Amino acid sequence: MKHFTAQSPFLTPTKGKAFAHKAPTSDALSGMRLAVKDLFHMEGLPTTAGNPTWLATHNQPTETASCVSALLDAGASFVGKTITDELAYSLNGQNIHYGTPENPITPERLPGGSSSGSAVAVSGNLAEIGLGTDTGGSIRVPSSYNGLFGLRPTHGAIAADNMVALAPSFDTVGFMTRSLDELIKVAKTLLPNQQPKLAKTLIAKALIEQVEHKDALLKQLDTWANQGKLNIDESLEIDPVYWQTGATFRTLQGAEIWQNHGAWITQNDPDFAPDIASRFEWTKTISADDVSDAKAQQAKFRAWLDEQLEGAVLVLPTTPGRSPLLTMQDNELAEYRNQLLELTAIAGLCGLPQLHLPVCSIDGAPCGLSLIGPRGSDLSLLALAQDLME
Numbered sequence: 001m002k003h004f005t006a007q008s009p010f011l012t013p014t015k016g017k018a019f020a021h022k023a024p025t026s027d028a029l030s031g032m033r034l035a036v037k038d039l040f041h042m043e044g045l046p047t048t049a050g051n052p053t054w055l056a057t058h059n060q061p062t063e064t065a066s067c068v069s070a071l072l073d074a075g076a077s078f079v080g081k082t083i084t085d086e087l088a089y090s091l092n093g094q095n096i097h098y099g100t101p102e103n104p105i106t107p108e109r110l111p112g113g114s115s116s117g118s119a120v121a122v123s124g125n126l127a128e129i130g131l132g133t134d135t136g137g138s139i140r141v142p143s144s145y146n147g148l149f150g151l152r153p154t155h156g157a158i159a160a161d162n163m164v165a166l167a168p169s170f171d172t173v174g175f176m177t178r179s180l181d182e183l184i185k186v187a188k189t190l191l192p193n194q195q196p197k198l199a200k201t202l203i204a205k206a207l208i209e210q211v212e213h214k215d216a217l218l219k220q221l222d223t224w225a226n227q228g229k230l231n232i233d234e235s236l237e238i239d240p241v242y243w244q245t246g247a248t249f250r251t252l253q254g255a256e257i258w259q260n261h262g263a264w265i266t267q268n269d270p271d272f273a274p275d276i277a278s279r280f281e282w283t284k285t286i287s288a289d290d291v292s293d294a295k296a297q298q299a300k301f302r303a304w305l306d307e308q309l310e311g312a313v314l315v316l317p318t319t320p321g322r323s324p325l326l327t328m329q330d331n332e333l334a335e336y337r338n339q340l341l342e343l344t345a346i347a348g349l350c351g352l353p354q355l356h357l358p359v360c361s362i363d364g365a366p367c368g369l370s371l372i373g374p375r376g377s378d379l380s381l382l383a384l385a386q387d388l389m390e
Contacts, residue, residue: 009101009117009126010080011038011048019045021064021072028189030075032182035118035127038081039088040065041162049164050086050114052097053270065162067173067190071129074189079127082117086276087261088133088166090114091141091340092324092333096273100326105147106365109323112142115176119146122176129186130176135166136253137344139174140370143356145323147366149183150176151382154375155351158190167256170249170348180357180389184382194376197311198384202236204316207343212321213367216360220369221315229388236308238316240342243301249345251286251294258283275330302350306374309352313384314372317343318356322365346372353378355385 019042024030038048041061048055072078083098085091093116094100101120103111111120115132119142122130132139134152143150151174158173165171173190177183208217224230240246262284272280308314320339328336347354352375358368373381 007099007102009035009082009120009124011083011098011117019043019078021069021078024073024075026074028074029071029129029185032076032128032185033079033126034068034071034076034129034131035079035082035121036068037115037118037130037132038084039133039164040068040081040131042068042081045081047164048098050084050088050095050098051270051272053268054087054164057264057268061162063162066159068131070190071131071186076129080121082115082121082130084117084132085114086272087164088114088135088138089257089276089279090273091137091337092275093119093142093145094273097271103146103323106145106323109325109365110145112145112323114138115142115174119143119148119176122146122148122178125178128177128182132174132176133160133163133166134172134174135170136249136341136348139172139176140318140344140354140356141340143176143358144318144367146176147358147361148176148178148356149180149358150174150356151183151187151378152347152354153187153191153378154353157192157353157376157378165260167253167260169256170253180382180385184386187379187382191378192376193379195380195383196374196377198313198373198377198380200233200312201231202234202308202312202314203232204238204314205235206237206239207316210320211317213317213360213362216362216367217317217369220359224388229390232315233312236314238305238346244297245301245345245349246338246342248294248297248301249341249348251290252298252349254279254283255286255291258286275334298349305346305350305352309372309374311374313377313381316346316370316372318368318370319343322362322367351375353381355381357385357389
């Protein structure tokens, strides 16, 4: 039984009552269409979490995620649930069961995941708000690949109730839009009004030098500096090899994933895509000593970065460059994923907000840069971005 239209970002529910919501209490998001990643529960609609076995072994939700309700209360109109990578355990945006949503800007390239459907719906002008989750990069990566503004908020700033968890210590509720003004409207609806002052700007120059779009990034930073919009106070060198950002994140995330889903996987033997299946197999091999060592490394990195970012914003690349081609070989894609996680794990390990700005492209393929700030500085990052993008 199909639950999707080929290449469409939307799932089409085939059973259960239609979703209904009470009248909005505000018009803050009036006229904005909402696409909801199919990890969020919505009363009366099935949640597939990107896998048919998950759908078959879980009851239809009787409650709606509070973040979805908040957006609808503010006047957004629900237009559909969207495809996600299986249990959100991928950054590619592919799904062997429900299809791979087509990247509207570069159809020959991956859409990015795991919030692939929500990103494609917004990029393709099928929605204004793409609601998703970000554990290891699932808002930031598809935002970069689809030319969108995207925010991974401070961990825990938005309640993650009534949704399928992946690794709760890292799971965040995030969102994507085509314009910064729209992103700010959504942020003000969902986030507490905290705006710590960001008086200093740091640039991760060594990380920028390593990415495919380094020339475009440096040119953009020079433009902002010449316009008087951005003063780079100093460079902050983050060495992913020294700090083991990617490896530390993978270990801690993987251990939580098996803790959350291991029993269900063992009992139901679901059909996963080969790359996702191999990652699940790996998660059950992670030892207590592995986790202890990774937590110690995380604590050291978090303490160091918190000190560096006190009152400061960090500018860094969001991804290593353009989205990979659909034809990229599996071994190359696995290597690229490791490079990607070294970047996305920086905010993830520390629970920090990260805002993606779509300010670069290479031969028409979008990419960009990110702003990372201290915990709770989400709205301050957006205010800074507003000044930069004027």
